[in-house]
Amino acid sequence: MAGKTTNAEGGAGIDPMHQFEVHSLFDLPTIAGIDTSFTNSSLWMVIAVSLITVFMTAASRGTSLVPGRLQLMGEMAYSFVANMIKENIGTEGMRFFPFIFSLFMFILFCNMLGMLPYSFTVTSHLIVTFALAATVFTLVTLVGFARHGIGFLKLFVPSGIPVVLLPLLVVIELISYLTRPVSLSVRLFGNMMAGHTMLKIFGGFVVGLGSAGLIPLAIAPFALMVAFTGLELLIAGLQAYVFTILTCIYLNEAIHMDH
């Protein structure tokens, strides 16, 4: 579990990857070959889930016809995801609303909490985003076969194509389908990791130049950092949206099978 801590301290030698290290907070026993230790990653997952639960529970307590602030925020989150599903899948997609809503809120809160100093970004780990993407992929595939049976395989056979090209295109369609969890997870992971690494590097410039007594020179990276922080907040929201809407689009394809 222990990560490398070399160069983690002091001046220009800040390691921008140090923030992604996972270290155990409580060592827990290995169950069925899985290490269940409570790590900093686990901590921030639990924090995210707790915050979402507290926020949404408080928001759902208000049942007045004219909503208060908190109730309105909860209802806005609700209708945002509900509209996304209705526009992309249709009303039958509302069966998946709890899952898609949980997915959106979990990724959004993990991304946003990662913007706090000294926090840990759960979604900056490929294994986490891949697990989420694989869950979506499995769900989409199961829904496709459940609705269309073996006919779901027609998804890989484009219509109106010369027979000669068909084998090639089927292979291409199959590969593009199978690489979906990879692209879905790498997109989120890459955005989160790259943004946080960049912030750390600029932060390292500011600290390094400042501690070397070159405070006027430190202003430029500081200003850039402020701007990038705003950009990162935008990306944190946007990537949660992108992940969710791609889930909707994949589900729509599995349900309606129209290209």
Place this chain on the structure above:
Amino acid sequence: MPQLDPSTFGSQLFWLAVSFVTLYVVLSVLVLPRIGATMAKRSDQLDGDLAEAEALRAKAEAALEAYEEALAQARTKALVVAQTMRAEVQAETARQKAELDAKLAEEAAAADSRLAATREAALAGLRDAAKEIIGDVMVSIGVDQADDKSVDAALDAASGR
């Protein structure tokens, strides 16, 4: 890159599953149905209110239509009454005028006849007076007892009758 350290994968996957499943259960069982119910109730209420407002508006429009119809009817009736009245008044006036005309013509005729009688009488008186004067003149010029017939003839000739 710490992301590629497989020794952390087990813990991350385990806690991801625990936290995500917890979140899913809490949201799908406790939170989302309540928010959905509140929003559905609101939308029902709004739809109901809108329908009610629409019904009231239709009612108001019907009332306005009825009012306008009644107004138009009253106007037509008033017009008819006015025309009848005018015709009646005109007939009455014409009748009275004719009556008055007849009366006036009668009176004028009576006055004419009276005038003619008076003139006749006056003329007759004049003739008698002339005859007397002629008698007196003839007496004074020495003609005794003038011939009545010749005097009459002379007077007739003088008066052009």
